[in-house]
Amino acid sequence: MPAEIHLFVCRKDNYGVLLHDPSNGAAAAVDAPDAAAVNAALKEKGWKLTDILVTHHHEDHTAGIADLKRQHGCRVIAPRKEASRIPGVDVTVREGDFVTIGSMVGRVLETPGHTAGHIAYWFKSEKLAFVGDTLFSVGCGRVLEGTAETMWQSLLKLRNLPNDTQIYCGHEYTAANVHFALTIEPKNATLRARAEEVVRLVSSGRPTIPTTIAAEKSTNPFLRADVPGVAAGIGLTDAAPVQVFATIRARKDKF
Numbered sequence: 001m002p003a004e005i006h007l008f009v010c011r012k013d014n015y016g017v018l019l020h021d022p023s024n025g026a027a028a029a030v031d032a033p034d035a036a037a038v039n040a041a042l043k044e045k046g047w048k049l050t051d052i053l054v055t056h057h058h059e060d061h062t063a064g065i066a067d068l069k070r071q072h073g074c075r076v077i078a079p080r081k082e083a084s085r086i087p088g089v090d091v092t093v094r095e096g097d098f099v100t101i102g103s104m105v106g107r108v109l110e111t112p113g114h115t116a117g118h119i120a121y122w123f124k125s126e127k128l129a130f131v132g133d134t135l136f137s138v139g140c141g142r143v144l145e146g147t148a149e150t151m152w153q154s155l156l157k158l159r160n161l162p163n164d165t166q167i168y169c170g171h172e173y174t175a176a177n178v179h180f181a182l183t184i185e186p187k188n189a190t191l192r193a194r195a196e197e198v199v200r201l202v203s204s205g206r207p208t209i210p211t212t213i214a215a216e217k218s219t220n221p222f223l224r225a226d227v228p229g230v231a232a233g234i235g236l237t238d239a240a241p242v243q244v245f246a247t248i249r250a251r252k253d254k255f
């Protein structure tokens with residue numbers, strides 16, 4: 001039976017996500033930005049929270065964990081390398097581990113760079129990946145606890161997922177990301193089409209998420225640092241992809 005997903009905006013621009021297995025009622029929240037918002041989403045769907053899948057330790061992804069655990073007795077699964085900075089952790093996971101939500105099995109991918117222990121959850125059969133603040137639609141997270149090389153390798157790991165994988169990220173930043181991406185690749189027709197789509201979605205109050213790996217490969221400048229035309233476009237012909245990535249990231253930080 002296919003997974004059911006419920007996506008909702010909370011705080012200012014965080015995304016909350018519920019992943020539900022209708023065959024047995026299991027439901028996981030991916031991160032817990034805000035307990036009240038997660039509870040409202042559960043109530044709206046009529047789902048019972050069984051698990052929280054934490055991607056990284058930042059407060060805007062973990063603030064709701066303690067209250068939700070107290071209210072629901074749910075299991076909290078978190079990256080081993082950041083477990084000491086996350087409240088209420090029951091199970092720690094690392095690269096290659098599997099997590100089970102009802103009958104759905106997700107694989108843990110370590111994607112350090114935004115934070116040193118950041119992880120993503122990939123549900124291969126359901127064609128879903130929850131990538132936290134590593135990859136955004138047409139963007140990527142700031143490199144706060146790693147090097148450009150660390151982050152680039154993490155993005156390559158996500159880029160290697162199947163093209164039709166639906167990507168759920170931690171924030172709605174797409175409009176600003178598209179604006180920036182057009183400064184890197186103004187002639188990218190797929191990016192220009194995405195820009196128009198994003199304007200339509202945002203102006204009608206709809207999310208730009210999920211995206212797909214295929215869509216990101218053709219529009220996201222951070223996943224395209226090894227495309228010769230992208231390097232040439234920013235004056236870095238023949239530079240190493242990681243140098244191109246670092247340059248694009250530095251420009252975005254100041255954008």
Ligand SMILES: [Zn+2]
Pocket residue numbers: 056058114133
């Ligand atoms: Zn973060």
